[in-house]
Each structure stands twice: as structure tokens, then as C-alpha cells.
Amino acid sequence: FDQLEGYIWMNGEFVRWADAKVHVLTHGLHYASSVFEGERAYGGEIFKLNEHTERLHESARILGFKIPYTVEELNDASCKLLAKQGFQDAYIRPVAWRGSESMGVSAQANKINVAIAIWQWPSYFDPAQKLKGIRLDLAEYRRPDPRTAPSKSKAAGLYMICTISKHAAEAKGYADALMLDWRGQVAEATGANVFFVKDGVIHTPIPDCFLDGITRRTVIDLAKRRGYEVVERVIMPEELEAFEQCFLTGTAAEVTPVAEIGPYRFTVGEIAANLMNDYAAEVMPKKAAAE
């Protein structure tokens, strides 16, 4: 990945992709003082860019550091980099972390670094599998209690259990894993929110210990616009058997139907398919959509 072409925006400058390096004693690497975003551009525009950049600032604030660039400056850098990379459709990865000026748990004086990388990432899940519905394992790790970890921050440290869970699922031939929370309630996948459908009603867990995804909120709005009822509630794993459809939402995953979770089976039904299409239309720049 460090061999890709083009530029990375790093601490206010465009540097060549291969030269965007950090020191091995970076605090973010040792102590996970790092936050990031995942965004997508469609037709040359970054979807909900401002919301993502605001979330990056908020993620850092929760971890106790201030990003030394305003939301406007980062938005501007993202748009300029997208144009410089020459992509219409792309994935955008901003990241902010504490630097290598001192070593130890405390890093009050360490510089806050910020970088933005943009590359082409057409599909998070295998496109053929995505149409049939992906297969999920049940993860061993649970999303932590918000009193145990800063769960409202898109913090790198929270992804440790996601990578372990996703690797364990992939080793068994699954595309991803469904995680419960510390109470044993259904939470989300390792990098996407989850929805279920039963008797024409959409059900999704309350995001009180995991990200209330920007895609999640967009899809809830799209569902309501279609007149679907959306219920945010506690969902227990015992209920999975009774659901007819299931799908994931996330910037990278977009709307991805799920065919299996462990022993449970779902169909790629009309509601999931309609929301997939509605989301694909929603993300297109408004002027292009009107043409």
C-alpha cells in the first residue's frame, strides 16, 4: 500500500505517496493515540465531507487532543487532494495522531500530526458475494462498555478487537463478523452498522456503545422517505432466527446485504435491495443526478 502513486496531504503539504512516513517511536503507534475517518467520493464530490471532518475533530477531542487544522482547512485539503489524485470515485482516509517527540504514556507535548490519503477502493466486500449477500461469523470479542473505552470516538485503538474478529471470521471463510456488545446485545459488524427486516419493518440496534454511522443515519432517512418503519431498539442474538433480511451500512461497505450470520439465514429481499439503490442514488452529486 505504501507503493501507490500520487500524493498524500501531510501536515499542510502535499508529499509524494512513498515519502509520507512516520518515525517508529510515534506515540500513535505505541499507545493508539490516533483517530481516523473513512469517506467516499462519488462523481468527484466527497459525500457528507463536512460531517466526516467534524467527526474527526470530535474523535480527537474525546481522546484529549486538538487537531491543528480547522474543519474548513481539512475539507479544502481533501477536495484539493481528490482533484490532484485525479479520481472521480475514491476512498478518503484522514488520520490524526500524536507524534514521536517523547516516549511514554503521557505525551502532552507531542505534535499532533494529520494526514489525508486518497485511493481507489471500489468495493469493501467481494462484489459477487455482495449481490448474493455476504456471510458473517459471530465474533468472540464484544464492543466495550462506554465506561471502558471512548466508544463515540473513531479511535484506532477500538479497531484492535475488530481486526482480531475479522481475521478470525476470514480464517473460517466468512466475509466479516457480527459483534455483540458488553451486555450481550447485537451491536454491529467490525466496520459497519447492522439492520434487520421482519414483516416489512426495519430494526437496528441503538448506537450507545458504537458509532452512529453517517451511512446508518442516511439509510434511516432514506427508509423513512420510502415510508418504511424504522425501529431503533435492543436486539438480542436469540432474535436473529426470526429476521427475514439483514444488511450492513458503512461508508466503505455502503449498503451490503447479509445472507448468513452463523447458523441463521436471510434472503436478499426487496427492502435491502431498494435501500441499496436509494443509497447509490443519494451519494451522487446533486448536479450530476439532475443531468
Ligand code: PMP
Ligand atoms: N462501525 C464501525 C466500527 C465502523 O468502522 C464504521 C465505518 N466508519 C461504521 C460503523 C459506519 O460508519 P459510517 O457510516 O459513518 O462510515
